[in-house]
Amino acid sequence: MNSIEVTHLTKQFKNVVAVNDISFQIKQGEIVGFLGPNGAGKTTTMHMLLGIITPTSGDIHILGKDFAKHRGEILSQMNFSSAYIQFMSQLTIWENLFVFAKLYHVQNPKKKIAELLDMMEISDMKNKLFSKLSSGQKTRVVLAKTLLNDPRILLLDEPTASLDPDIADKVRTILRHIHKERGMTILYTSHNMAEIEELCERVIFLHKGTIIHQGTPQELMKIIPHYAIEIVLENHSNAMETFKKSFNEKNIKELSPGHFVITTEHTQLTSALHVIMASGLTIKDIDIHKPDLEDVFIKFSREEKQS
C-alpha cells in the first residue's frame, strides 16, 4: 500500500515554477531520500504535503485519502521536523512537548513524553528552557515532538543540518531505531549524501522542480560506471609514459608529481590493477574510489546546469 501518492504536482510562484508536474509514490514503511541542489523544489514539495503551501495543480493522496479534503485527519497521523523551526524559547522541554501532546490529543501524555525523553537521552534536562539548549539538544527535542503522535508518516527536512558529526550520527541511529521499531514511512531531505546513502532505501532526485532520476542508492550509483584508482609512486620518472601505453590519456590525471588518478570502468577494474602492478613502478600508496551518491549528485547537477 502506498503511504504517499503524488500525481502531476505543480507549484508556480508568479513566474517561477518551483515544482513542475512531478509524480511519485512512497510505499508504507519505506524511507525515501529527497535529493537535489538548492532550489530543486524539495522543501516546497514537503510543504505541499503538509498543507502549508497550496499546490497550483495536481493531487496529493496520503494514507489513501485526498489531502485537500482530509487535512486534519491526515495531519494527525503525520509529523514534521526541520532544522529551521523552533519551539517557544521561554518554555521548558517538558512544557513544549506537553503542549504538542495536547495538540495531537496524545493519550497519557506524561508517560509518552517520559518515554521519548528517555529515547532521546534528554530526560535529565526536561526542565531546562528551550532557549538554553545546544543545537544538538534542540534537534532531539524537535525529534521527540515528531514522535509524540506515533505518526505513520514522518517528513524530515534536513534534520541533521548544523549538527556536529557525533550528534548527527546519534540522530541517525535514533531514526533507524524508530523506523525498525514502528515501520513508519519517512521522507527525508539532506545535503549530506552519505546520510542519504546510509538511511534511505530509495532516492528521488529533483532538479529545477522536476524528478530527473529515482531508484535505490545502488542503482543511482551505477549511473557513474567509473572507478578511480589513486596511486602515489616512489619513483615517478617515465610513469606517465608507462601509463599511456595501457590507458587512454584522458583517463589519466597527474595531480602532483608522482600522484596519479586513473579512471576505469568498473568492469575493467581488475585488469587495470594488474596493469598497474605489472608496470614495474614502485607504488607507495594506492586507493580505489567507488562512485558514491555525492558523485551522482554532482553529475546530475552539472548535466542539468549545462542543459
Add this chain to the structure above:
Amino acid sequence: MKLHRIWAVILHYLYTQKRSIPRTMDIFYWPTLNILLWGFLSMFLQKTQQGSTSSIIAIILGALMLWMLFNRAQQDISIHFLEDVWNRNLLNLFVSPLTATEYIFSFIILSVFKVVIVGGVMTGLSLLLYHFNIFSIGIALVPFILNLLFFGWTIGLLIMTLIMRWGTDAQILAFSFAFLLQPFSAVFYPVAVLPKTLQLISYAFPSTYVFEGMRSVIATGEFSQGLMIQAFGANILYVGLAVIVFQHVFKKVLDQGLLTKLE
C-alpha cells in the same frame, strides 16, 4: 473545532506568561500607571471646576478603563500571533491538525482571561484611590464591554492578517494601531468637539458609540439603545469584513508559501 487543540494553544501562552516579567507587567503595570495618571488628573480637574462637573472622575476613569479593555483585546490577538512568529513556532502549529479558526479562537479565550484580570486590577485601584466604581454604570456596562471586545478582536485579527501577508514589517501595527483609533473614537471627549469631517470618520467606529453611550449614562443616567444598536451593527459589519479579509489573505498566504517565510 476541537477543544483539546484550543486548550493546547492557550496552554502554551499560559506557560510563557508565568515566566515572563514583561508579559506580567503588561497586565499590571500599564493599567496601574494609567489609573494613577488619569485618576489624579481627574481629581485635579474636578477640584478646579467644582459644581456641575462632579462626574469628571467617572467620565475620564470610566473611559480609560473601557479603552484599556479594548486595547487589551486587540493586542491579545496580534501580539500572541507575533510571539509564535518571533519564536519560529508557527510552522510547528500549522503542520499539526490545528485549524486557523481554532488558533484564533484560543486567542479570544486568552483575551477574555486577561481582560478580566486587567479589569479587576483597574476596578480595585479606582475604588481604592478615587472611590470610583465602574459597576455604578450598571447593566449598560455589559453591552459597552462586549462591543469594545468584539471591535478589539476584529482589529487584532486584521493586524494579524496584515502581518501574515506583509511579514513582520507590519508588526508595529500591533502596538500602535489602537492609538491611531483613539482620537477618532471620542474616548475622553464628545464627538461634537471634533470637526465635522472627523465626526463622520468617528461614527464609522463602534467604539465611538460606546464612549458616547457611557458618557450619556454617567451624565444623565440614560442608556441609549440607539447608540448600542449602531455599535452592534458596526461591529457585525467589521467582524464580517475581517473574517472575509482573513480568509482571502490566508488562502493567498498558503498559495504564495508566505507562512514558511514569516520570521
